[in-house]
Each structure stands twice: as structure tokens, then as C-alpha cells.
Amino acid sequence: MTHAHGHAHAHAPSPAHTPSSAHSHEVNDQADLLDLDAEILAEHFAALVSRLPVRTPPREIVDLGCGTGAGTFLLLDHFPEARVTAVDSSAGHLQRLREKACARGLEGRVRTVQADLDRADWPDLGTPDLVWASASLHHMLHPDRALRQVHDLLAPDGLLTVVEQAGFPRFLPEDAPEDRPGLEERCHAASDHRHAGRVPHRGADWGPMLTGAGFVLADERTITATVEASRDDRVGAYALGGLRRIRHGVADALPPEDLAALDRLLDTDGPHSILRRDDLAVRTERTVWAARRVN
Structure with missing residues (x-):
């Protein structure tokens, strides 16, 4: 769901490794975006969880590529008897998740596990009734293997829920900005082109992969959400952070006129x-x- 955006694929850092300040800043920026996505779209995601085709309320849940915990806390709220094992490769994201759990008095219902889910040897994640994977599978180099591993660890009649988005959210009208209409779409096109080789499963149809891993598809739906800034004053901060992140990746791929227009938008x-x-x-x-x- 997370963003949000999960970090299931990156190799976990060695305990002896001290991240650079630039890397720490990037992790914090991404964590802020994950939090904003979860907060602004909380109502939509709560409705999504309420419609999961669970036959009995799950007691043990695994959140794969949990990020900063958007899915974790939605699931804890909706299933008050459940415990969640939150798995991610980012120590920074897991630390933020633990801090949130403590602030909400939920630390007894959350276990965090730092792991690279592209490895063949997963840590012990128990025998969950529900596995939640939001915006994490597309990051994996071997999602077919990961799906088979999820199938094997699930309890009989257990449910896997995969949530993916086709691309990053949009924020501007199509005819904006006035001096360079369509700028946002061109930025996303440049970003998609850059990521095409590195994230080949982005935008994939996960239905056939799920059935190929031995699952029976119970439901598939597409949810469209729009939240205007007039309804939530955090939309501007999300737009600013999101477009800053895109600019970092596509600056050398944009024509000078587009880059200048983007910089004008990002000049607070x-x-x-x-x-x-x-x-x-x-x-x-x-x-x-x-x-x-x-x-």
C-alpha cells in the first residue's frame, strides 16, 4: 500500500557499515513520503482492508516490504486480535515503524525483521494466516520465487494480498504548469524509461504469477483515489517531496526548458x-x- 512503497529487495546493510549522511537523508526523505502516502490515503486503504476476503479474522500476519508501517498499522487496527511480523531490508524504516508502535502502545503486537527477500533463505516468519505485500513485489529480482516461498509458509486457507500501483501518484492538472503544460507526465515518462530495465516487474499483472505459484485467485480489483489539497493540507508537502525525488532521477533526461520549469515549482x-x-x-x-x- 507504500509507496505504500516497500523495500523488499535491497540488501540489508552490514552491522559494521555506517551509512553516509547522503544515504541517511535519502532514506529519511523516502520514509517521509511513505508516511504522507499512508496518512493522506488512510481512508481509502482502510476500506481496502475491510474488503479482504478473509474467512476468519487472522491472528498471525506478515507484512512483506513493510516500509514505515502503513500496512502494518492498518492491519493491526482492523484485526485487533492479530500480531504482525513486519519485514523490510531498511533498518531506518524498521526503526521508524518501531517508534510508531511504541507511541501507539502496540509494541507487544509487532515484531520487526530486517531481511533481503530476494535471498533464497528467508528468516523464520512463522505460519501466518495473512501475508500483506504492498508495493514491494515489483522491487524483487525473483518475485516468482518469493511467491512460492509465501505459499509454503502460509497456513492452510491462508490469504496473500498484493497491492501495487502502476506508477507514482500525480499531483498537477494536465495543463500545468502554465509555461510548460504536461510537465509532470513528461517527468514520469523519463522516470519510467530509466526504471524499465532496473525494475522490470513494475506494473506487472500479478494474477498469472500468483496462480503459477500455486495460489487460487480470490479477488482482483482496481481502486482509484483522488484527494484534493482543499481536503488535506499535507497534499502540498507530498507533491513537493515526490517531485523532488523524481527530479533527482531524471534531471539529465529532461530538456532544459522542462528542468527549469520543474525547478521553479520546487523553489519553495x-x-x-x-x-x-x-x-x-x-x-x-x-x-x-x-x-x-x-x-
Whole structure:
């Protein structure tokens, strides 16, 4: 769900490794975006969880590629008798998740596990009734192997829920900004081109992969969400952080006119700052697959 965006694929750092300040800053920026996504779209994701085709309320849940805990806390809220094992490769994200759990008095219901889910040898994740994988499978180099591993660890009749988005949320109207209409779509096109080889499973149809791993597909749906800035004043911060992150990846792929227009939007002190706009909205589309282990 997370963003959010999960970090299931990256290799876990060695305990002896001290991240650079630039890396720490990047992790914190991404964590902030994951939190904003979860907070702004909380109502939509709560409705998604309420419609999961579980036959009995799960008691043991695994959140694969949990990020900063968007799915973890949704699931804890909806299933008050459940415990969640939250798995991610990012120590920083897991630390933020633990801090949230403590602040909410939920530390007794959350276990965190730092792991690289692209490895063949997974840590012991128990025998969950429900596995939640939001925006994490597409990062994996071997998602087919991961799906088979999930199938094998699930309890009989257990459910795997996969949530993926086709791309990063959009924030600007199509005819914005006025001096370079369509700028946001061109930025996303450049980003998609850059990621095409490195993240080949982004935008994949997970239905056939799920059935190929031995699951029976129980549900598939696409959810479209729009949250206007007039309804949530955090939309501007999400738009600013999201477009800053995109700029970092596509600066050398944009024509000078587009890059200059983007920089005007990202200049928070300038007259064209994205924070000064009154036409922002988070627009996103997520597809949900629910698949059951039947043996």
C-alpha cells in the first residue's frame, strides 16, 4: 500500500557499515513520503482492508516490504486480535515503524525483521494466516520465487494480498504548469524509461504469477483515489517531496526548458512554488490481488 512503497529487495546493510549522511537523508526523505502516502490515503486503504476476503479474522500476519508501517498499522487496527511480523531490508524504516508502535502502545503486537527477500533463505516468519505485500513485489529480482516461498509458509486457507500501483501518484492538472503544460507526465515518462530495465516487474499483472505459484485467485480489483489539497493540507508537502525525488532521477533526461520549469515549482521561496498552487490533488490507482492457499 507504500509507496505504500516497500523495500523488499535491497540488501540489508552490514552491522559494521555506517551509512553516509547522503544515504541517511535519502532514506529519511523516502520514509517521509511513505508516511504522507499512508496518512493522506488512510481512508481509502482502510476500506481496502475491510474488503479482504478473509474467512476468519487472522491472528498471525506478515507484512512483506513493510516500509514505515502503513500496512502494518492498518492491519493491526482492523484485526485487533492479530500480531504482525513486519519485514523490510531498511533498518531506518524498521526503526521508524518501531517508534510508531511504541507511541501507539502496540509494541507487544509487532515484531520487526530486517531481511533481503530476494535471498533464497528467508528468516523464520512463522505460519501466518495473512501475508500483506504492498508495493514491494515489483522491487524483487525473483518475485516468482518469493511467491512460492509465501505459499509454503502460509497456513492452510491462508490469504496473500498484493497491492501495487502502476506508477507514482500525480499531483498537477494536465495543463500545468502554465509555461510548460504536461510537465509532470513528461517527468514520469523519463522516470519510467530509466526504471524499465532496473525494475522490470513494475506494473506487472500479478494474477498469472500468483496462480503459477500455486495460489487460487480470490479477488482482483482496481481502486482509484483522488484527494484534493482543499481536503488535506499535507497534499502540498507530498507533491513537493515526490517531485523532488523524481527530479533527482531524471534531471539529465529532461530538456532544459522542462528542468527549469520543474525547478521553479520546487523553489519553495519563489512565486511559482508548488506550495502556492490551489489546484493540487493526489491522484493514484492501486490494483489489489487476493490469493488463497488451498492445501
